[in-house]
Amino acid sequence: MRIGELATKAGVDVQTVRYYEREGLIDPPSRTASGYRNYGPAHLERMQFIRHCRSLDMPLADVKRLIALSSDKGVSCDEVNGMVRTHLERVCAKRAALELLEKQLAGLNAQCESGHRVADCGILQELIHAARGEACACHPTQTVGMRSETITRRH
Amino acid sequence: MRIGELATKAGVDVQTVRYYEREGLIDPPSRTASGYRNYGPAHLERMQFIRHCRSLDMPLADVKRLIALSSDKGVSCDEVNGMVRTHLERVCAKRAALELLEKQLAGLNAQCESGHRVADCGILQELIHAARGEACACHPTQTVGMRSETITRRH
DNA sequence: ACTTGACCCGATAGTAACTACAGGGTTTGC
């Protein structure tokens, strides 16, 4: 099949397939006489594996390593296990940070009612006030963020 | 004060201060004869405001808009309110997605016990199997990720 | 006066995982 069909079946953009090839996540396919890429079912399976891992928000570097490990059947499975656990810890930490954040934002949102002027906007007051209170900069603030991307399927 | 002092007081890197200036989040300060930047207390306050917003994981574009709005006291506060609410919704959606993700990863982690070979690793089996089951690609998978950065203070 | 180290300057490139062009060639159906 050609790249467009593979992309549709895997639920990704054509560019993404080429990107995965550049990054060494899928094998370069054979080409037609005119240079078009020609994929087989194994490529689709690989794409689906990658997308499933990405839907679990795993970094591509981890996915690449998983692919390498899975082709080397004799090797111990500890590394696979470790990678999943590490990833789980990252996700867990981030979720906790976001829970806190959500509370703070909900509190902020409650400061402001519709219709009044910026001059006496509760949110801005609060933001400015809180920023002043934090002046010392010697206590680390919570960590939010994990370098992840939005991952959605298209039809 | 010079850039290093401002950066330390605001708890950021010197580069970050220059970056904020380039992006128009802080006013370009005056310069010494030799070209060094010279900051006043207003700059520090601005930096703290920005960092506080960032600790709430707001995009810099939103922060920039907040700064613009807050200097225009007569304007209605609805936009401020709307920005915070939108951001809260993003955070809430992401937190929910991460909760699901955490469950899935925990389940995956339970598939594998230490010491055996990749050939019969439960995690890999499960990942490959799940990927196959997802073949249709016509139902959007959960959305995780929001384009956010790790934000931590240094000492 | 000289040196050393800490500080500063601008410019550029790198990060993750894509997405979006630009400027071309190919295939397919009518």
Add this chain to the structure above:
DNA sequence: GCAAACCCTGTAGTTACTATCGGGTCAAGT
């Protein structure tokens, strides 16, 4: 024989920084 839909490579953009380069400046000590 033509247009639409597909494909190609290469490059640049996204976010919020961080890192490095090659240089200039400043303060203290010798």
